[in-house]
Amino acid sequence: MTDATRKNPLLEGEYGTPHNTAPFDRLTLSDYEEAIMEGMRQEEAAIREITDNPEEPTFENTILPPTDELLNRATTIFFNLLSCCTSDEADKLAEKLSPLLTEHSNKILLNQKLFERIKFVKEHATGLTLEEQKVLDNAFDSFQRGGACLSEEDKKRLSQLRVELSGLTLQFSQNCLKETNAYSMHIRDRAQLAGLPDTALEAAALAAKQKGVEGWLFTLHQPSYGPFITYADNRELRRELYTAKNTICCKGGEHDNRRIVTRIVNLRREIAQLLGEDTYACHVLKRRMAETPSNVYAFIRQLEKAYMPKAKEDVTDVEALAKRLEGKDFVLEPWDYSYYGQKLKKERFSLDSEMLRPYFRLEKVKEGIFGLATRLYGITFHRRKDIPVYHPDVEAYEVHDEDGSYLAILYADFYPRGNKQSGAWMTSYAEQYVDHEGKDHRPHVSITMNLTKPTEDKPSLLTLGEVETFLHEFGHALHGIFSRVRFMSLSGTNVYWDFVELPSQFMENYATQEQFLNTFAHHYQTDAPMPSELLQRVKDSTNFQCGYQCIRQLNFCQLDMAYYDRHEVFSEDVPAFEKKVWARTRLLPQLPETCMSVQFGHIMSGGYAAGYYSYKWAEVLDADAFSLFLQNGIFDHRTAARFRHEILERGGTEPPMRLYERFRGQKPTIDALLTRNGVKASATGASKEEGKGAPHTATTGQDEKSHNI
Template identity: 35%
Template sequence: MADSSFLSPDFEIRWSTLTADQVEPGVRQALTDAQAALDALATLPLDAVTYDNTFLALERATESLTLVWGKVTHLKSVADSPALREAHNKVLPEVSTFFARIALNPDLWARLRAYAESPAGQAHEGIHRRFIDETVADFRQAGADLPDAQRARLEAIQTELAQITQRYSEHVLDATNAWQIVIEDETRLAGIPAHARESARRSAASKGLGTADKPAWRFTLQMPSLEPVMVYAEDEALRRAMWSASTAVGATTEHDNRPLVPRILALRDEEAKLLGQPHFADHVLARRMAGSGQRALDFVVDLQTKAAAAFARENAELEAFKADQTGEPVGPLKAWEVMFWAEKLRRQQFDFDDEILRPYLPMNRVIGGLFTLAERVFGLRITERPAGEVEVWHEEVKFYEIRDRDDRHVGSFYADWHPRESKQGGAWMGYLITGGPQSDGSRLPHLGYILGNMTPPADGKPALLTHREVETIFHEFGHLLHHLLGEVEIKSLNGVNVAWDFVELPSQIMENWCWERESLDLFARHHETGETIPDEVFAKMIAARNFRSACATIRQVQFAKMDLLLHMQTDAFIGEPTELDAKISAAIADTMVPTEPPGRPMVYRFGHLFSGPTGYAAGYYSYKWAEVLDADAFGRFKDEGIFNADTGADFVRHILSRGNSADPAELFRAFRGRDPEVNALLERSGLLVAD
């Protein structure tokens, strides 16, 4: 048996032992063990099948492999290195092929089907009925009923998709890290907030650029560096350079995703047709709340229709504002001007600048306030383990434990909040260990992580965040709670393993507390004085909340519409990369802010769609779909009190603890008392038009 640190089942993971040379032996051993378990299941006499030796055995068979592979992929996302990347990519095809083959194993499927169709299998109720039904549906959706030749082709598609989407992801990361612009003339920094200038100076110094007497400022495509320039920099050439570089990520010769996207689309389309579906969207959405690609597209187009007039009005207003301020004729803005002039317009209309909130949003207070909110609403007590007591993968990472009202250790998690070159961009939540109720009546804790790329601390001061960064932290924490509070006996039905258009409800609902005065006062306090946000600043913040909300809505519609059209009308888009660009641009033209030059579709850097075999592919609409759910669900908190512990307990009981133990529409109705209504979202966004 292989000896690899990745095979350790320890809850408190010894990250220092998880080195690149341990990846291959660990993964290979886990693959061997998992295959042996599946082989045993697949050779059972058909008259000897039971629930334990089929469905539960299948659940147990891949647990070790899932843990090992979860550690490998997690490390690659937070501590990438050439050696780790090489080790990961070496075993990736084997792992992908293994998982693809499970549902395509006819002997395995015969045993599962034999038990599911037996009187004993039909007699199950509750969570075990759900598990059998979901597993059978998973197998059928994955191609279990296909003839041999088609099963073999499907397996090959899955393996190639895993490899090609991994390359896509690496290209985005490498292209992002490869670009920088170094400024030596301080006058070019006019308008950029002090915190961003200081971060840029420290970034330059870390690369040996500039001196104490003659500093330099280094800007990158990492969001904490990019965004302040695009919003505030008076230097148009600087904004143009960063816009050009950011929109070119994944579309340059060195890190080129242009030939990969058509191939990914073609493979997905072929997969769907092999499985009897007209296109990939219907294949993916068959068991989600939307049910079909057309219903998802209808939902997106309906939102677009409801926001269209306001979208046109907001664009015209911005063009007129710029013309008034500059004396130039009214006309489309340049693509790198939109965020810049929008911020100036917002300041004029509301006398409000997001930057005024930074001193009131120090990371430590935000995290502390979030934990206090979780205690008051959900009955949770969250404590940090002392530094050095638990191993972490980087010195900035913290480790926490969560206990509930009954003092049960429900779970633990790691938090890693700031950007590094070895860490992928964005913010996300994931899990490493699924605990929950055990068959003997005990309960084991869950283990997860929560990560981001937030503004880092500077010169002894705490990290001072934007309000949007705070929303992101609350969002990912909602995902984390969905995993850590799971009370589902079947691990594969726990937590975030739910329909993709339901999974954002627990995360997005948390963002609502970032806009309520009562909850803001828990954490939004000046990092030096401890004072809360002044009333006049809060009033302006709320007044400005829906500034250009139609543009924000249509931007999400744009991404969702592009995603669905690519996966519903694949044949119409596949071609040379230049053709793909033009076709996508034409398809989403009515969702683009009119600029000169026109904005570029983000298809070559759209990790949500193309950094995994499926991911958010044909599912990006889920964000807006779940916004309908979260806006309506939060309405109950608004009615009953945003800190109402009984309402919070109901949200845990009906949503956070239930995972995929029941149909998501049923879970929502259990909490809200009815089906969701779209007007709550439209009202919150300022887009509800009276009849």
């Protein structure tokens, strides 16, 4: 029976829930559909009102964003749930709505009348606050990037290039997937699989069974390839699998990506140049903390110089072990590296990720992490069972500030489910902003993870990696929770892409701090604290092969920049070009027939073109930020207050480097990361052994050897 008097809560806007939290229990799919369609209509009408306004354009009558629009409210809840609590019907509705929403936003960006008004404000507005100026710049920027400043002819060209690019990036990743799927290695003889862990054998047996064949099947997908190349004793099979993986999409035939790489690189260059930039990297980096290609090069070079000696040592160590085991004439090949590397790691640290689980009971970890936020910032977390949630597993907390005032809502969704995506992420059901009457609307933030579930006889016991994931997402959550800005589009995690991982990775530093672990990491059966000796081994093992790993990452950064920081047409042979770029810093021999570029999805079809450096960038930042805490005490309230006020509260209101310098008192340097990795002794000269069990001291980066990034 339908209730004719029932109203769509999304259209009402007032939900009658605590802090107006989303009324998950009362929303239907047709509510979302109706609200999103109506939301688009309302937004169109609002824009028409702006463009039809006969008055001279001003910030107030053109830019000032409406607050809490229906469209934003409805899409936020709907698309969030699509990732963590979906259904076939919801997926179908998303398929129906997504193209309409894309069309809707394209229509806004192509609205020439609206752009003319924004341009007028940009050229004439005076006396704007910092935040107003930033919102104005962002609005102008998105139109400019959409080609609003171009001639009709160039606009057409830009749109052709973009259509071609999106087609080719899709084809690139489909080719990778097809060639990856086309290969499998079928083993019938169990003796050939010596060395492999049971989990890998079980997965391979299952894969064979699903294909209706006897024995074991191995593929080029990481969960199958990774364990094989790391553990299989049979060298010939390792070589076979390695060669198969590293020669996909470059052997000719319909899935060859070599010509696609060339075209993608040239398309991006042409798009950037149409928009007035010299290279694609310039175009991208203008909206990044790194700002320019030369800053990225300087960054890469500094790290390379610092890590190369350690990287060579790392390779020598693995080589030495291989020779010790196999004889002095043994020549280490690329398919041997993970295998002997793993053996060396085991010999040095005898660690197993299962060993820490008993100390990381989820309930205790939660207390520990919430307690950490209380210790650092004075904030407290209060479970509220009267706040609606979208699944019984989800917990809702009211977060209070130090003075007891209401700060935010935090949802925590810990366990895997069939209708939830894998991985972990932070999101918001409502972002912070201040409305036209000056009322501060506090955010509703959510952390979603896929942690180990409790079983019938065991509580949820986490690995160290899972504890790090929790800390990571919680760090993002604090960025949302503390937000104190005026405009929603600048609040919380709405910051430059190479800055957004600072608050999250910063928190991961606590995972191996003994002082922090002592507050909660007790054995779930005996209540004994984690033994210091075990913790020290864990810490030491995290730096294992860090030189080799770093140089490998830097090689990828280098290749990325080599493709995208070009002014001229790219017409070189792709495999040869790649080998040329790596000639100077390659650590292992490379087979002539292998090629990485043709399967480097991150920079070709993913979002990392001219952005691969940001992985290392974020690492340098988080180590540098944490080093101030190591210096002042890892729970130091005053340092935390500065981190909160200068960074976590400020969102995207100012250039990130300015925010960072205000917190840190100086530009970040790579020194703290070097110290953390044990690549360079700290300024006090404390060796790793001396620092054992005590908080590390770190260089302030003010000595003449410091490296600003």
